[in-house]
Amino acid sequence: MITVTNLTKVYGIGDKAVAAVQDVSLHVPSGGIFGILGRSGAGKTTLMRCLTALERPTSGSVMVADAELTSLNGAELRSVRHRMGMIFQHFNLLNSRTAAENVAFPLEVQGVSKPKRGTRVAELLDLVGLADRTQSYPSQLSGGQKQRVGIARALAARPDVLFCDEATSALDPATTEQILDLLKQINEATGVTVVLITHESEVVRRICDSAALMADGRVVEEGPLLQLLADPDSQLADILLPTGDPTLDPGQDSIVLTFAGAHTSEPVISGLTRHFGLDVTILGGAVDQIAGRKVGRLRVSLSHPEGIFDHAAVHKYLADREVSARL
Amino acid sequence: MRKVSWLEALPELMESLGQTAWMVGWSFLIVVALGLAVGVLLRLASPDGLRPNPIIYQSVGVVVNLARSLPFLILMIALISFTRWLVGTAYGATAAIVPLAIGAIPFYARVVESALREVAPGKIEAAQVMGANTWQIVRKVLLPESLPGLISGATLTLVTLIGYSTMAGAIGGGGVGDFAIRYGYQRFNGEVLLMAVTVLIIIVQLVQSIGDAIVNRMAYRRG
Numbered sequence: 001m002i003t004v005t006n007l008t009k010v011y012g013i014g015d016k017a018v019a020a021v022q023d024v025s026l027h028v029p030s031g032g033i034f035g036i037l038g039r040s041g042a043g044k045t046t047l048m049r050c051l052t053a054l055e056r057p058t059s060g061s062v063m064v065a066d067a068e069l070t071s072l073n074g075a076e077l078r079s080v081r082h083r084m085g086m087i088f089q090h091f092n093l094l095n096s097r098t099a100a101e102n103v104a105f106p107l108e109v110q111g112v113s114k115p116k117r118g119t120r121v122a123e124l125l126d127l128v129g130l131a132d133r134t135q136s137y138p139s140q141l142s143g144g145q146k147q148r149v150g151i152a153r154a155l156a157a158r159p160d161v162l163f164c165d166e167a168t169s170a171l172d173p174a175t176t177e178q179i180l181d182l183l184k185q186i187n188e189a190t191g192v193t194v195v196l197i198t199h200e201s202e203v204v205r206r207i208c209d210s211a212a213l214m215a216d217g218r219v220v221e222e223g224p225l226l227q228l229l230a231d232p233d234s235q236l237a238d239i240l241l242p243t244g245d246p247t248l249d250p251g252q253d254s255i256v257l258t259f260a261g262a263h264t265s266e267p268v269i270s271g272l273t274r275h276f277g278l279d280v281t282i283l284g285g286a287v288d289q290i291a292g293r294k295v296g297r298l299r300v301s302l303s304h305p306e307g308i309f310d311h312a313a314v315h316k317y318l319a320d321r322e323v324s325a326r327l
Numbered sequence: 328m329r330k331v332s333w334l335e336a337l338p339e340l341m342e343s344l345g346q347t348a349w350m351v352g353w354s355f356l357i358v359v360a361l362g363l364a365v366g367v368l369l370r371l372a373s374p375d376g377l378r379p380n381p382i383i384y385q386s387v388g389v390v391v392n393l394a395r396s397l398p399f400l401i402l403m404i405a406l407i408s409f410t411r412w413l414v415g416t417a418y419g420a421t422a423a424i425v426p427l428a429i430g431a432i433p434f435y436a437r438v439v440e441s442a443l444r445e446v447a448p449g450k451i452e453a454a455q456v457m458g459a460n461t462w463q464i465v466r467k468v469l470l471p472e473s474l475p476g477l478i479s480g481a482t483l484t485l486v487t488l489i490g491y492s493t494m495a496g497a498i499g500g501g502g503v504g505d506f507a508i509r510y511g512y513q514r515f516n517g518e519v520l521l522m523a524v525t526v527l528i529i530i531v532q533l534v535q536s537i538g539d540a541i542v543n544r545m546a547y548r549r550g
């Protein structure tokens with residue numbers, strides 16, 4: 001759906017130049033929910049502004065739905081944008097329009113006839129659970145309701161891709177969950193590709209299939225979540241399922257076990273004790289439902305009363321049970 | 328010469344009011360239409376606008392500032408030959424419409440520009456990402472979102488026009504200003520002058536309250 005190649009965006013010139021995005025390449029597959037996670041100032045917003053052509057990259061290329069954004073003229077860009085939807089942290093609804101009129105906006109822009117707009121708007125407000133607030137103005141709605149209007153508006157013209165810039169950061173935790181679940185449900189029902197940027201790992205944990213981790217304008221890691229989680233060295237995995245700070249246990253040689261397979265419920269830990277006579281000390285860990293799978297990461301230290309054990313056999317035992325580890 | 332009572336002067340005041348309404352009404356319509364156009368142009372062409380254009384922005388800006396810094400009385404006199412060329416005469420209520428409109432367009436244009444500037448950039452970007460073109464953004468985002476500011480600015484412009492129109496009266500435009508000069512200044516008839524002034528104050532108050540009421544009703548809905 002989206003392919004970014006060697007994208008760099010520099011703001012300012014000379015001494016004041018800031019490279020907000022540096023040499024970023026990534027691929028967003030069609031139909032999934034792709035998260036871009038990063039701390040404040042990592043360059044997430046800048047990257048998304050380049051994906052929507054609100055910002056012109058300093059160098060590099062951005063392909064959205066087979067169109068190279070940097071080479072389009074005004075009219076061509078508008079027609080590519082008709083296939084995009086976007087929701088914002090601060091909603092950006094028009095105060096002069098009711099909820100229904102806000103949702104109708106992209107349809108008006110694309111010249112959809114009034115009767116058709118009416119049906120589509122009613123359908124969407126129903127989908128986002130606001131069928132009873134169609135005539136309310138944004139000022140009369142709560143944050144969560146405003147974001148629902150924002151989502152309905154973004155989906156009105158049946159986009160291929162939905163961009164979300166910190167869509168839940170202005171909302172309380174309960175409302176955040178509702179909005180995330182709504183996005184997930186819409187993604188599953190319509191197949192729209194969702195690209196969301198966030199600084200909250202909870203958002204990625206809850207709804208994403210794949211993700212990229214950004215730091216200092218660069219993409220540090222990228223890929224399907226299950227694949228990243230299975231990598232014991234993944235930083236993203238450690239952010240999503242933290243196993244505690246290793247420096248708190250000095251002298252202990254700890255390893256991280258990742259349980260992402262179908263065997264998660266099998267008693268692997270007690271198996272290590274039974275089969276290899278190992279003492280297993282659990283130092284930290286987390287288990288959660290990620291990308292539709294129950295995934296756990298445990299930081300443990302393994303020791304044998306006699307001091308040595310067969311690393312290769314243990315590794316094979318774990319690998320057979322789809323537990324990845326580096327011994 | 329016998330002193331005229333306010334009651335006797337009333338019909339003549341009514342006629343003057345009619346002339347004032349004529350010149351103020353037409354000039355107001357022209358000012359709103361052209362002021363909007365110039366204000367939108369300035370906003371679009373400004374460095375952070377949708378169509379940045381330093382040449383247009385600077386040159387229109389200079390003309391607007393020049394016209395605004397000129398006192399109305401001077402502007403009116405300076406425009407006499409232009410007015411005569413445009414309407415055939417520089418005398419009377421219709422001729423007065425020309426300097427009134429030209430005097431107030433730059434003022435309202437600046438009001439429009441700054442009202443449009445208040446529209447949050449995020450709303451404009453949202454419309455851009457939805458594929459709206461510049462004209463659609465002007466019509467569906469910029470103007471509706473800044474409507475309360477545009478209306479309160481128009482109210483202020485209307486009040487200013489009423490004020491200017493009394494000056495236009497002084498050089499032969501007719502209207503309430505002309506009436507006040509004839510009775511109050513040339514004949515020292517304080518009673519009739521007081522009546523004219525009272526009527527003017529009431530009109531200005533009325534215009535201001537109606538404008539405020541419209542804005543408040545809108546603000547209530549929009550929050």
Ligand SMILES: Nc1ncnc2c1ncn2[C@@H]1O[C@H](COP(=O)(O)OP(=O)(O)OP(=O)(O)O)[C@@H](O)[C@H]1O
Pocket residue numbers: 011012018019020038039040041042043044045046047199
């Ligand atoms: N218009 C701009 N002009 C100059 N510098 C900018 C501009 N926009 C962003 N930057 C800089 O680029 C860097 C990345 O900013 P960006 O907004 O993309 O980060 P972010 O990851 O979205 O952060 P946050 O989570 O706080 O929104 C920052 O150092 C920021 O100061």
Ligand SMILES: [Mg+2]
Pocket residue numbers: 044045046166
């Ligand atoms: Mg940001």
